[in-house]
Amino acid sequence: xxxxxxxxxxxxxxxxxxxxxxxxxxxxxxxxxxxxxxxxxxxxxxxxxxxxxxxxxxxxxxxxxxxxxxxxxxxxxxxxxxxxxxxxxxxxxxxxxxxxxxxxxxxxxxxxxxxxxx
Numbered sequence: 001x002x003x004x005x006x007x008x009x010x011x012x013x014x015x016x017x018x019x020x021x022x023x024x025x026x027x028x029x030x031x032x033x034x035x036x037x038x039x040x041x042x043x044x045x046x047x048x049x050x051x052x053x054x055x056x057x058x059x060x061x062x063x064x065x066x067x068x069x070x071x072x073x074x075x076x077x078x079x080x081x082x083x084x085x086x087x088x089x090x091x092x093x094x095x096x097x098x099x100x101x102x103x104x105x106x107x108x109x110x111x112x113x114x115x116x117x118x
Contacts, residue, residue, distance in 0.1 A: 003058040003082055005029040005036060011113045016106030020044055020068055027110060036062055044068055058082050074100050
């Protein structure tokens with residue numbers, strides 16, 4: 001399975017206790033060759049960016065940085081495993097760890113959302 005993440009938008013569905021994103025957070029992904037970058041915001045997140053790579057099996061490995069709505073700066077890294085849902089959208093199972101603060105680990109699920117008319 002080869003996935004191109006260019007232009008895809010994701011929303012948080014499930015997050016661990018120590019995670020910051022919520023159902024209102026949107027992730028905007030871009031891809032060129034094996035390089036992945038994006039930004040995210042909404043809900044508890046004021047603004048965030050991510051930078052990493054798409055592996056040969058379409059898994060993602062990236063680092064992320066964000067400010068939450070309280071002005072706290074956080075960073076971490078994430079490994080995401082894709083699944084194609086029955087309706088063709090992508091679901092990403094994420095395993096992440098903070099590299100600031102308590103350095104907790106967690107898991108989350110984000111799913112692609114489709115924008116009408118796009």
